[in-house]
Amino acid sequence: MAETLPQTIPHAAALAARRWGDAPALVENGEAWSFNQLWGQCRAAASALLLRGVREGDRVAIWAPNSREWVVAAIGLMICGATLIPLNTRFKGHEAGDILRRTRSRLLFTVDSFLGHDYRALLAGEDLPDLAEIVLLDTGFADFVATGHGADDPAVDAAFDALHPDIVSDMIFTSGTTGLPKGVMMTYGRVIPQIAMWIANTGLARGERYLIVNPFFHSFGFKVGWVACLITGAVMYPMAQFDVGQVIRHIEKDRITFFPGPPTIFQTLLAEREKHPFDSSSLRGGTSGSTSVPAVLIDRIRNELGMKDLTTAYGMSEYTVITSCVPGDPAEIIANTVGCALPGNEVIIAGPEGQELPRGQSGEIRVRGPAMMVGYLDDPVATAEAIDADGWLHTGDVGSMDEAGYIRITGRLKDMYISGGFNVYPAEVESLLSRHPALSMVAVIGVADERLGEVGKAFVVLRPDTEVNEQDIIGWSRDNMANYKVPRSVVFVDDLPRNAAGKVLKHELQG
Known part of the structure; x- marks a missing residue:
């Protein structure tokens, strides 16, 4: 497969259209798109983005559940040479806002609502000086695409011809022990050969019907999800949840x-x-x-x-x-x-x-x-x-x-636990909990859970003259962080065990 590998993800979509043309590429809500239709949609989206000045080096974010529009928006921005910033659909406003701010994202693709969350409302209080536009994939994407010059726009050909394997294709943010999520910069040249090896190991083949429940904001649903389908000719069946x-x-x-x-x-x-x-x-x-x-x-x-x-x-x-x-x-x-x-x-x-x-x-x-x-x-x-x-x-x-x-x-080795398949970093949860006005000190550990594998347990020291209970803190956490980060139990203590240097001794909290 190595000799036929596409240089970039847009090249994979273009090559799929040439190879498999009218064969089904993606099926959602009973409607099938061929590889030709998918590539045409991606080109039209790229035209609208190019009119807005999106170019190589820019960052464009997607904060939305799995859908065909997600794929089109991602490939469209990549045709322009921009870097994809996928955001976890479980993020709260300040979590997404922090990443949008640090990446200086120019444009955000999101949805009107998902699981009861209004993402635009969550961002209402965020200072995002570089964000020029928010586009709704579920209600406004067709109108957005219509502002461009369509799939046959010569500017799209020029942008596509300028693509190369060393462009930063995406930045998935992973939390760290410092408590601050880190943007992992990847290039096409590093990603696509890995996907090809994964394909060889799994035997994924042309025409296979691939149900993609794993989220597109994660490599599992993105790189070895829909991108793998483009490379092999498999049919994508995206599910929002x-x-x-x-x-x-x-x-x-x-x-x-x-x-x-x-x-x-x-x-x-x-x-x-x-x-x-x-x-x-x-x-x-x-x-x-x-x-x-x-x-x-x-x-x-x-x-x-x-x-x-x-x-x-x-x-x-x-x-x-x-x-x-x-x-x-x-x-x-x-x-x-x-x-x-x-x-x-x-x-x-x-x-x-x-x-x-x-x-x-x-x-x-x-x-x-x-x-x-x-x-x-x-x-x-x-x-x-x-x-x-x-x-x-x-x-x-x-x-x-x-x-x-x-x-x-x-x-x-890292101070991390896995809850329901999601990596949770206690330092990040502690940083988020420290925003609570009643909390003076916080330490979070992972404890065993029959259903989720591990869940968070928070040990907290209250500020003087404050009163809150366990449910108050859990409820506040649900409003201020992704649900997989929310501690499932809270223990109130007078102080946290620490060593002479002041470091919290978490092994003592583990009991």
Whole structure:
């Protein structure tokens, strides 16, 4: 596949239109778009953006659930040479505003409302001097596109011809232990070969029907989601959010063949199948990850849902796909490891001094290779901390490697926990909670949860002469941060345990 790989994501869309023309590319709400139609829509959107002066080096954000308009807006802005800034749909106003401000985004694509949230209203109090326009994908996108000169605009050809693999394609923001989200700068040349290797491992092929529930603001739904479909000729079926009934209808009616997702999605499907059997015979494969997957669940997904080619993989925003299992790996391997390094990736288990440890010993997982991020936006210090002088990316994850090169993740060096598949950084939650007027000090830890894997537990010290209860703080948190960050319990303490240097001793809070 390497010799036919497109240079950029817009090149992938253009090549797909030339190769597969009137074949279905995307299906939403029963309406199918061909690859030709999709490419024409993307070009028309690019024309409207070019008229607004969007060029290489600009940043354009999308804050919206999965939809065909999301894909068109993303490819349209990329044709112009701009960088995509995808925003988590669960963000609150000041979280999104901070990223829009730091990226100096010129334009924001969003929706009128989603899950009861009015995104424009959430941004009403934010100072966004660079943001010139907000476009609604669900109610105003057609009018926006109509302001351009259409798909045949010669300016679109000129912009497309200027694209190259070293353009910064996207910046996905990942939280960090400093409490401030960091923008991971990626280029097309680093991303597309990784997607191609993931495709080779999963066997995703032309004409397969790919149900994309994973959010487009995440690499799982974006890069190895709809971009993978463009490269292979698979058909995208985007879903705005997971709904088990709707997923089942898609599987039965649309004969879905490929369906990635976190383990909880498959557990939900299996539970529903026990109550109300449904036809899943079309399912062939998918990928899972983000948490440990019990071997019995892998067997059930393969045998009861029919997904014989289910695999697990390991990646991060800073390095899209690091390791992967392959179809046919035993259930125990898929359940207990995240596979071995993809071709071109060097992966080691490093000791405290950076030395490679013998097989079977635990240490930090480090990766080196051509798909590593450029760096963090405007943060050379954090970039230098993440990528050492020898070019190794320090993942912060702890694991071991067996004799066959398969990686088992056993813990995390970083002060982070995973809640429902989302990475949660206590430092960021603490920073957000510190805005509460009644709180003097805050410490957050992750604790085990049967359904979500881990959830947040906050230890708080109140300011003098203030009174709040646990539900007050949880309710305030729901209004001020994404729901996966909201602590599920709050403990009131007189002081936090600290060492002589004043650092909070979180291991004492763990009890």
